[in-house]
Amino acid sequence: MSNSTSKISKLFSLSFNEYKILLKSWILYAKWDWRVSKQSYKKWQKHVVSQTASTELETNTLANSNDANKILAIINLNEMAGRNHYKHMNCLRRCLSQKELLNSFNIETKLHLGVKFVDGKLAAHSWLSSNNQIINDSAEVISTYKELKTSNDQSTLALLK
Numbered sequence: 001m002s003n004s005t006s007k008i009s010k011l012f013s014l015s016f017n018e019y020k021i022l023l024k025s026w027i028l029y030a031k032w033d034w035r036v037s038k039q040s041y042k043k044w045q046k047h048v049v050s051q052t053a054s055t056e057l058e059t060n061t062l063a064n065s066n067d068a069n070k071i072l073a074i075i076n077l078n079e080m081a082g083r084n085h086y087k088h089m090n091c092l093r094r095c096l097s098q099k100e101l102l103n104s105f106n107i108e109t110k111l112h113l114g115v116k117f118v119d120g121k122l123a124a125h126s127w128l129s130s131n132n133q134i135i136n137d138s139a140e141v142i143s144t145y146k147e148l149k150t151s152n153d154q155s156t157l158a159l160l161k
Contacts, residue, residue: 113148114145124145
């Protein structure tokens with residue numbers, strides 16, 4: 001079976017709710033790509049900081065496997081939308097899209113930013129956690145970055161103000 005045939009058969013096997021998540025993910029990628037590419041950080045900073053510092057959400061923890069499976073399923077659908085978007089979506093756009101999507105399901109997340117030097121050049125990466133567990137990346141990848149933190153670690157993005 002070819003790769004495109006496999007993608008099509010997977011698409012047709014999705015439930016109605018999965019289609020809704022996939023469509024919402026695709027729209028969120030377009031939204032965050034536009035914001036990050038076309039607007040100054042000052043214009044979209046409040047959207048990210050308010051999502052990061054949300055206190056109104058009912059916090060979901062990864063205390064049981066059902067929570068972890070739900071988060072993984074949502075992230076997998078979001079990743080599918082990102083892989084099939086009009087352009088490559090980097091880790092920041094991926095995290096911003098997933099953060100907003102998970103928040104819409106009352107799943108509290110934290111955005112992390114990390115940096116490292118590769119051949120004398122600075123490289124950056126972003127990832128999400130929920131209840132202090134990495135949810136959209138591997139510990140092996142993240143361990144190669146030095147996380148940027150504020151003095152009180154309330155919000156990584158406060159560094160960018």
